[in-house]
Amino acid sequence: MANQYDVIVIGGGPAGTAVAGGLTAQGKRVLIVEADLWGGTCPNRGCDPKKILLSAVEAKEAAEHLQHRGLIAGPQIDWPALMAHKRGYTDGISSGTHASLEKQGIATIHGQATFGADGQLTVDGTPVSARDYVIATGQRPAILPITGHENLRTSTDFLDLDDMPKRVTFIGGGYVGFELATIAKAADADVHLIHHNDRPLKNFDPAMVQALMTNLEKEDVHFHLNEDVTAVTKQADGYHVQAASGFELVTDLVICSAGRVPNVEQLGLENVGVAYDRQGVQVNDHLQTANTHIYAVGDVSATPVPKLTPVAGYEARYLVGELTQPGAAIQYPAVPTQVFAAPKLAQVGLSAAAAQREPDRYRVQTIDMTKWFTYYRFGAQQALAKVIVDQPSGTIVGATVLSDLADEMINYLTLLIDQKLTLADLQHRILAYPTPASDLQYLY
Structure with a gap:
């Protein structure tokens, strides 16, 4: 049967491509389906382009640290040139990833995969079948359900800005907010970061977070803690960000950096007995869902470890083994996490x-x-x-x-x-x- 495979992988990011490549190398007939950009978030609109922008920030900071210690007249960020440098990398990621998959002999379809009420998987209406399925659809930035939510932009938008606005505000004090605030400040924007409680970067040591914030405040990054944003309205002088306390500021760009959510809603998982919540697809310690022929890997899975690209690769390698020669439960080594701030x-x-x-x-x-x-x-x-x-x-x-x-x-x-x-x-x-x-x- 033309549309019958050993394994169908839904999601063409780091986790999905690693699973597909590993299984193909083991002789499995694999189909990989992607509804958006081949390569996923990290290389297209996540960690890789962010780090390219941060490279210029790091060089600028290094020169500033040595002012009057051997250097004078430090460099300035040329945002359009920096963005062109970033696009020189990202523009070829999706097509390059797709070409690599085809070179490996992996079947590919670009479209939306959905399990129907009868349990049949279709991609934009075309039926496809396999013995096993792997959900690897990743996450996307969350948008707060507030008045004027249509005025919010995300990290995806920030990482592809043609020009840096004079005033930039971030709502949400997670690692994305801190990192993008660092970039915006280095590009000479007036930067504000609003967080709903007094514990930004809640998974990090609080004393070290406070030390980081003190350093950023010295660079004129403005923090507003314990402010619950209720509305973002567009007016003649800019976007007005309002909080329940009566706090208000005016800015040119509002980035919602209030976490990420799993890409699961369009998959029809409820039709095949697969449970999920805001943390992701529920799996056991073999990365297996309640449906024994469906697995989840990478950022979309609700595993007890940080959602990071190296973790996705680690889980993918484990799952390749599990789908070829089942063995012991997954065991995670120490997982480092980091915030690329200043x-x-x-x-x-x-x-x-x-x-x-x-x-x-x-x-x-x-x-x-x-x-x-x-x-x-x-x-x-x-x-x-x-x-x-x-x-x-x-x-x-x-x-x-x-x-x-x-x-x-x-x-x-x-x-x-x-x-x-x-x-x-x-x-x-x-x-x-x-x-x-x-x-x-x-x-x-």
Whole structure:
């Protein structure tokens, strides 16, 4: 039968393409369906284009840190040129991803996949069938259900702006809000970030978040906490953002950065016994839904780990194995998370709050690294680390880092945690000096 496959993957992002490629390499006949851009959010309108924009921000900040320390007359952001640089990468992602899938011998269809009332999967009305199905449709930015919600834009819009407005406001203090606020400020916008309670970046260490906010406030990023936005109205002088308290500001662009929601509504999952909620498709520890022939992987799945591209790839590799030779439940290693702000904030493993509930077992120490040579040499404004050590074993089990090099340091710390290396173990290795890696021995 022409439309019969071993596995149909719904979603052509990092998770879906990895599953499709892995299964095809194992001899499975695979169809992958994508309703939007091939390649998914990360390379098209997410982490990759964001990091391209941040590269210019990082270069600008590095030059500013060395003003009067060897440099004068720092650079300025040329937004149109930076956007052209970004588009030079993103414009070819969808077609390139599709070409790669076809080269691997994977069947592809561009269209909306939906399970009908009879359980039959169709793509824009065309029936297709398989023994197993993988949901890998990812997430999209949430839009707050407030008065004037049609005036809200999202990270997708921000990452493709032709020009940077003079005034930009973000509603929502998650990592997207902080990162895009950092970019907008570096491009000389007047930036405001509004959050509904007093705990932005709620999954990160609160003391480190406060330190990050203090740094951003010094750069004139304005935070408005405990403000519940109720309306965004377009008027002659700009968009008026209003909160229940009576707070109001006028701005040129309003970005809703209030989280993300799973792309599930159009799939007809209720017709095949698959449950989902705001966290995503419900799965067991084999990434299997209540329907034993339907799985979910990546950002759309309600797994107990952060929604990150490397996690999607990890789950995809696991699921390839599960669909070819079923085995043990998925086990996640330490998962680092980070905020590409100024400075960067990153964490991994056990939190300080959890460690402090067991003071006899864990030692929590906060280390100011600002004057260490690694950071002094480029004029870093602040470098902090909060490290949790398991005292019986002498191993690091958790860490939070706030610095310009936090994204690099958190990967080293993740390896220390996964490999369960003690200080003595680390000192039996020789690492290049002077580098961030050579500082690791001073964090135990």
